[in-house]
Amino acid sequence: MAALYxxxxxxxxxxxxxxxxxxxxxxxxxWVQTLxxxxxxxxxxxxxxxxxxxxxxxPMDGYSFMEYIAPGIxxxxxxxxxxxxxxxxxxxxxxxxxxxxxxxxxxxNYVILAGYVAGGVGRGLFTGLIVTIxxxxxxxxxxxxxxxxxxxxxxxxxxxxIGGFINGVFAKKFDDIAIVPTxxxxxxxxxxxxxxxxxxxxxxxxxxxxxxxxxxxxNAFRYGILGSSDxxxxxxxxxxLGFIAAGTALSLWLLRRGTGLRS
Amino acid sequence: xxxxxxxQLNKTYPGGVIALRDIxxxxxxxxxxxxxxxNGAGKTTIIGIVSSLVRPSAGHVSVFGHDIIEDPxxxxxxxxxxxxxxxxxxxETVSQIVINQAGYYGIDRHTAQERAERYLRELxxxxxRDATSRSLxxxxxxxxxxxxxxxxxxxxxxxxxxxxxxxIELRRSMWAFLRQMNERGTTIILTxxxxxxxxxxxxxxxxxxxxxxxxxxxxRSLLAKLKSQSFLLxxxxxxxxxxxxxxxxxxxxDERTIEVEVRGDQTLTDLFTQLNATxxxxxxxxxxxxxxxxxxxxxxxDRKRDAQPETA
Numbered sequence: 247m248a249a250l251y252x253x254x255x256x257x258x259x260x261x262x263x264x265x266x267x268x269x270x271x272x273x274x275x276x277w278v279q280t281l282x283x284x285x286x287x288x289x290x291x292x293x294x295x296x297x298x299x300x301x302x303x304x305p306m307d308g309y310s311f312m313e314y315i316a317p318g319i320x321x322x323x324x325x326x327x328x329x330x331x332x333x334x335x336x337x338x339x340x341x342x343x344x345x346x347x348x349x350x351x352x353x354x355n356y357v358i359l360a361g362y363v364a365g366g367v368g369r370g371l372f373t374g375l376i377v378t379i380x381x382x383x384x385x386x387x388x389x390x391x392x393x394x395x396x397x398x399x400x401x402x403x404x405x406x407x408i409g410g411f412i413n414g415v416f417a418k419k420f421d422d423i424a425i426v427p428t429x430x431x432x433x434x435x436x437x438x439x440x441x442x443x444x445x446x447x448x449x450x451x452x453x454x455x456x457x458x459x460x461x462x463x464x465n466a467f468r469y470g471i472l473g474s475s476d477x478x479x480x481x482x483x484x485x486x487l488g489f490i491a492a493g494t495a496l497s498l499w500l501l502r503r504g505t506g507l508r509s
Numbered sequence: 510x511x512x513x514x515x516x517q518l519n520k521t522y523p524g525g526v527i528a529l530r531d532i533x534x535x536x537x538x539x540x541x542x543x544x545x546x547x548n549g550a551g552k553t554t555i556i557g558i559v560s561s562l563v564r565p566s567a568g569h570v571s572v573f574g575h576d577i578i579e580d581p582x583x584x585x586x587x588x589x590x591x592x593x594x595x596x597x598x599x600x601e602t603v604s605q606i607v608i609n610q611a612g613y614y615g616i617d618r619h620t621a622q623e624r625a626e627r628y629l630r631e632l633x634x635x636x637x638r639d640a641t642s643r644s645l646x647x648x649x650x651x652x653x654x655x656x657x658x659x660x661x662x663x664x665x666x667x668x669x670x671x672x673x674x675x676x677i678e679l680r681r682s683m684w685a686f687l688r689q690m691n692e693r694g695t696t697i698i699l700t701x702x703x704x705x706x707x708x709x710x711x712x713x714x715x716x717x718x719x720x721x722x723x724x725x726x727x728x729r730s731l732l733a734k735l736k737s738q739s740f741l742l743x744x745x746x747x748x749x750x751x752x753x754x755x756x757x758x759x760x761x762x763d764e765r766t767i768e769v770e771v772r773g774d775q776t777l778t779d780l781f782t783q784l785n786a787t788x789x790x791x792x793x794x795x796x797x798x799x800x801x802x803x804x805x806x807x808x809x810x811d812r813k814r815d816a817q818p819e820t821a
Contacts, residue, residue: 343594
């Protein structure tokens with residue numbers, strides 16, 4: 247527990263600010279790789295799925311198809327960018343070995359985790375904001391519940407930043423940082439009710455969909471924007487906070503053990 | 510209170526390779542300590558454990574009285590590490606690298622900027638402060654690693670082969686800088702394969718072989734163990750006309766050069782007295798090899814012979 251107690255609070259805060267700013271500076275410096283692609287991809291989603299195909303799809307839960315998918319697409323960009331930012335930055339630091347700059351310093355483990363998560367959350371929310379602005383050109387978005395909208399998007403960004411961190415800890419080669427986003431995150435996001443309501447699915451698939459944690463985040467966020475959700479809000483918060491707590495505990499345990507970092 | 514104290518330090522890597530066996534080592538404050546040993550002896554493992562990059566299997570490490578596990582902030586704040594291999598973020602600038610490093614030690618940005626300017630100027634890197642680390646030459650990268658290690662003003666500076674692959678001019682300027690740091694009170698631990706470097710800089714030497722410390726003493730006492738030294742003498746007259754030397758073992762090297770072995774119980778005055786008596790004119794003289802190198806090679810050679818199994 248000694249490592250969790252900030253014996254030097256001012257210095258600890260300085261270390262956190264340094265790492266958080268370094269991580270923020272990283273994704274801003276390479277904005278062509280980090281901020282532009284989601285803007286282009288999500289614009290294409292809005293044009294193709296929203297305008298072209300969506301115009302032929304009827305209303306969903308009482309909203310136009312464009313209005314219905316907008317929260318899901320925003321959330322998709324937040325999830326992907328939070329995760330990708332941390333996994334690529336942390337693995338890059340391991341690969342170039344400049345993670346040693348942190349490991350030799352007295353920076354506590356929880357500050358290392360918080361610093362990387364701050365970078366991931368920042369990029370996730372930044373791209374979420376960009377996509378939201380783009381969405382307003384296609385749909386008349388009215389925020390139904392501001393606290394729910396902000397808290398859900400923030401907590402989701404935190405959760406997937408932690409997920410990216412854990413992936414980065416275990417990754418040994420570049421392939422390892424692509425496997426989870428490609429084979430797990432993307433399918434779960436697409437099947438998480440971004441483009442449809444699970445009430446449209448047969449019972450079996452509805453039940454199976456309930457095992458997809460991303461479904462809860464997308465629906466909670468959709469509730470915040472539209473006031474419509476397939477799942478109870480309390481369940482979504484419980485799930486997100488539970489995953490955050492478990493992910494944080496696992497990350498700190500891995501850092502303490504030095505998994506993938508210390509021989 | 511010692512600058513560094515290693516007690517019963519052991520390290521076995523996954524796979525069973527034993528890197529360190531019961532290492533006990535004390536480094537005094539203000540010392541310039543050389544940790545020598547052949548490749549794979551365990552030098553980098555010791556440095557890795559002290560700097561928290563390697564987990565010990567057993568044992569304790571304390572830095573200026575602070576245990577690295579119990580008091581990590583105090584212990585780590587006292588250590589500056591210059592690793593063997595470059596480990597920068599290739600895309601960050603020189604000033605970003607050192608200022609960020611200061612931040613990890615809790616140093617506020619204003620102080621970090623002041624110190625960064627001071628150390629980058631001292632190490633002749635100020636003109637490169639806005640250059641990315643990947644654009645620097647090998648020598649500049651070495652100096653940047655030193656600046657980064659000093660930015661939090663540690664009391665113990667550890668350098669793992671800092672002059673490997675560095676040209677002689679830069680090596681000598683780094684020696685001068687390190688001497689200056691040591692004179693200012695920084696304890697320095699150095700590993701090197703250049704034994705001339707160790708002999709020139711260090712006051713104390715530890716020799717490690719096979720994961721064990723086999724020697725730990727001051728340079729003077731260590732060199733006193735050298736049973737003999739070999740010198741190369743250039744002489745004015747041809748070797749063929751040399752008289753017999755009673756007390757010295759002399760081997761001709763070429764037409765005008767001889768190698769003379771001077772035992773521990775003999776002095777150079779004895780040698781020159783005999784050269785004078787026999788009328789041999791010496792035009793120049795040098796050690797055949799660095800004294801520490803000679804001792805080092807002999808000690809390791811003796812250990813290898815001792816370790817060989819007896820045969821019938």
